[in-house]
Amino acid sequence: MYEAQNREGRRIKEDLEPQEMLRVIFDYAAKICNERKLDRLLTLMADMGREMVVSDRCTVWLLDRDKDELYSTVAHGVPSLRMSVHSGLAGLAVRKGRPIFIDDAYANEEFADVLRSGAIAMDRKTGYRTKALMVVPFRNNEGEITGAFQAVNKLTKCGQFSQNDLEYLTLAASYAGKSLESALLSHEIEETQKEIIFTMGEIGENRSKETGNHVKRVAEYSYILARGLGMSEEEAELLKTASPMHDIGKVAVPDAILKKPGKLTADEFEIMKSHTTTGYSLLKNSKRRILKAAAIVAHEHHEKWDGTGYPRGLRGEQIHIYGRITAIADVFDALGSERIYKKAWELDRILKLLEEERGAHFDPQIVDVFMQLLPKLLEVRDRYTDGALSAPASEA
Template sequence: MIRSQIKKDLDPQEMLRVIFDYAAKIANERVLENVLMLMADMGREMIVSDRCTVWLLDTSKNELWSKVAHGLDEIRIPKSAGLVGYAVTHDKAVFIDDAYTNEEYKNYLLNGALHTDQQTGYRTKALMVIPFRNSQGEIMGAYQAINKLTECQQFSDKDMEYLTLASSYAGKSLESALLTNEIEATQKEIIFRMGEIGESRSKETGNHVKRVAEYSYILARGLGMSKEESDLLKIASPMHDIGKVAIPDSVLNKPGKLTDEEFKIMQNHTVIGYNLLKNSNRHILKTAAIVAYEHHEKWNGRGYPRGIKGEDIHIYGRITAIADVFDALGSERVYKKAWELDRILQLLTEERGEHFDPHLIDVFFEQLPAILQAREHYADSTLEDSADVQ
């Protein structure tokens, strides 16, 4: 173990401050992975440990998983692996003064902490693992604390009491976060499927909405939007053509050029989509309403349905417009063959400041490698293409 600066245990006033500070942060956090990180940070500060991890049990895979740092992928281990696996499968809190001299849990330590030490050079000494439960009393994970940073370098009964308190709070908070996560995942799935329905009526593949979503996210991030807002646009953008559900097949799938009257009918899909979504109180659907309404507006004011221009067009509409046109031109449709990439890029350059926001076109070319990677990743399969042709 690389010794950090020696610290002191928290006094009662400091303990209350830590609990209240983290309780407020956790209550305002909606992202499950961030809740895990906050819980781990709270536990670490409460008992003055070097490391603290909150593990969640994934019963569908018989695994335990967690986040070790922001921005890194989750880590997963078998349900029975290491000391955490022992604590969860045996429903038992574990308290160890020195991992290298402990005989009772030797096999679990060799399979867990000591094995990790060999790989990283870290020195594990004191360890605590405490399972926690949901409101039905079922074990849903465990707190794991490693290495006490006070002079004695050992956890106390009081530390066990504090971490047990944190574990009890973690179980209830994480249960709520998991429920919120499940609800939001369901909402996203419904929105995506609705977007696919709109596209399937014009014989588009489901991958079109996936690509538009990815391109929209990449452009939003390249523009400097927060990850949260970029994610919101990514979720909402598949709904851009939902209004097509009400356009007659004779117009939607006409292989030749539309008449003026038919084009007016087609244009109406933006208004239909907007009216379907605009009255929702859900942030995602309100964003989708904007995208559906404005993704055919043009920077020069010659788009539809309202003919607004420049920055009067919502940024969500301006981003989705580029994402949609880029993918539509590169895809085969009933009325045209797919364009070559160079031809598409030439058109985007020519329409900079005309059809498209000029700054966003600059961002598009800056992000082109990422966009092309997403395009390749979500390319239509031969089977899908054949189905579209039929």
């Protein structure tokens, strides 16, 4: 494709030839139909729209009916946005249920008020110059408007969107809107699972009178360590979501043992250890990937690298990586927090123990990554502090 620059330094391209348009459509159609992660799907949709109409930017707006707002998690050149459906050109197109396109935002009279409070106001903040604009609503399978495509600044020599562009973006909106419906449903189901898991994790912790933000911190520590170990963003997020359930089995431990201020007897400790198998039993039959990961974490977060842990005495890499990561995250936070049976440890004392337990309790590689990422972990500890029950900030 021919590409040059105009006097303002903006790239100049040519409209797609029919064979190029088909390539773009088939390429993105294949990717979109197989994508169920909402953010990635929205990125694909924005990229497809931008390529099809040869625009500088493309924003995918979603309609939040409960709040009567439009929001975007994916927009080229700008951060995530949220605005009233009663403002902006996108809001107008969604309310009227029809496309709108404008040759020059600064010279347009029909939508002058909307543009002054929207695109032009944004330009003044960012230094960007909006000229051509095109907004096309999209609908779900029931014909309800669920959002809109918004393309900004045509990159061809004429600098204006055409009737063909409108037809192309309408085609993209029709296809993407229906694909988005199933992704939104999957996203809602996953968010509901996360909420249930986090709430259940808190129930397990609250029964043992542990600090209120313990599950939050363990989740964040687990994510940081997973990324530091080279896990993908998706898998690290999965562990972050599942790790709050590590002590869910404590719901079956009697209060007399769970809340005992002194040392447990041998028999009491055996009962306490059963929370790992109880938690696993509660979760193991789920087909959902989040709950399957939570089952692993609940079962294996007290296993030790040298094989002296429980409940199965697993050794080394026999222990799932989720269990190994959660183990050090849980111990780090537990030691640094006040409990009914102990005072919070100072940071230096905790770090010394982790080094001593490298290759014994903990996976040596994870200890090394932990030490490298300690500043990030301490930021999490400070962000989710439990006030009087937390270690003093000066220790960090």
